[in-house]
Amino acid sequence: MSLLAELKDMLGGTERHAVRHYEDLLASLLVMAWMVEARDPYTGGHLWRVSRYAHLLATESGLGPADAARIAVGGFLHDLGKISVPDHILGKKDRLTEDEYAVIKTHPDVGWRMLAGHPLARLVEAAIRAHHETPDGRGYPRGLRGKDVPLDGRIVGICDAFDAMTSTRPYRRGMSIGQALHIIEENLDRQFDREFGERFLALGRAGQLGHIVGHSDEGIPLRECMMCGPTLVVRRDHxxxxxxxxxxxxxxxxxxxxxxxxxxxxxxxxxxxxxxxPEVDEALIAQVVRASASALLAG
Incomplete structure (x- = not known):
């Protein structure tokens, strides 16, 4: 029985009603993640970008539409647990102390606990809990190694790191695409999965990432604050x-x-x-929800 058929049976309604229920569940998660991201003024568009990179990489790797949609949703939700990180750590301009870094390292498990009881929790568990796990076993929170790192975590981890490197932070300007790709290449089999890392490198060198870098929505680049750099988010309804x-x-x-x-x-x-x-970009979230729900329910 398909997921859509299961929902119809469970809800006792029409197919349209089942689709709307699933979309509402997805939207509740994305809005929650959006509000968490809004705490950090330097990550405008980060969740959208990681989600787009993850979908692109999953598709390029030969995964089907439902798998690619699941990983893209996981990319949007991966930092949910940062709600528990104090502002003075989240926005610190200097290097973190060991104690502060230990707090940061709790966010994957906090994000997973936040979803306890949500009907779609299992859909995004791997991306949320494993996006900081690494092939060499030095990642967190569980120190998984090699292929023990779930597929979703391996993909989202690469995309998250690439976006962090190419985005401006309070203490530095974003790197060029070429610089970030070079760092990924140097750390294959250590920080980054080799198979997915090499596919990501190929995408970057083929010029297929530039339309996402520095953007907060499709075709909408971040605008420059004269004091802080590219932190200004423009929505489609502006x-x-x-x-x-x-x-x-x-x-x-x-x-x-x-x-x-x-x-x-x-x-x-x-x-x-x-x-x-903080103001939720309802149009962007609705667009992500429609595309994701359609693929997930058809899978």
Whole structure:
């Protein structure tokens, strides 16, 4: 019996009702992850990017649509457990102490415990719990080695690391794609799975990652804060005249249309507490949910 048939049987409703129920379950997870990401002003778009890289890598590796969709959802949810990491550690600009790093290392298991009882928890368990496990056994939280690291974790781990390297942080600008690929290549069989790592390298060298790097949605690059770098997220529903804010320095920017593109122009003002409240990109999440649910239910 297919998953869709099981849902219809369980809910006693129509196929449309079963699909909507599944989409609502997925959306609840993605919104939760979005709010966790919003705590860190330097990770705007990180979950979307990791999800897109993961889907691309899974597909390129020959996995079917349902498997690729599952791994993409896991990529969106992989950092859920960072809700438990204190702000002073999450946003620290200097090297973490051993004690602070020990706190960071708890987030995969915290994320998994957060999902306890959720109907879709098993769908994303491997990505959440294993994205920091490494082939050499030096990863965390369980120190798994080689092929004992679940497939989803091996894929999401590569994509997460690549995005971290190519994204700007408070203490450094993002690396070039070439630099990040070189680091991955140097660490195959140690930090990164060789099979998936080599496929990711091929994607990068074929120019198939550039449309995701530095973006927060398809075709929408992050805009530059004059103080903090590329931290400004523009949504599909934004228009000229709207205001957006840097959640690091709180600077306000007005969106102006120039040559068919929305440009962020500093206003010289700071955002208020209300203006700086995290705002879920409902359109983006709905798009991810529709695409993922369709593939998962058909699998």
């Amino acid at each position: 228009h000229a005249g709207d205001r957006i804010y840097c959640h690091s320095c709180t600077g306000e920017y007005a969106l102006e249309e120039r040559q068919g593109q929305l440009t962020a122009v500093p206003t010289g003002r700071m955002g208020t507490a209300q203006q700086l409240e």
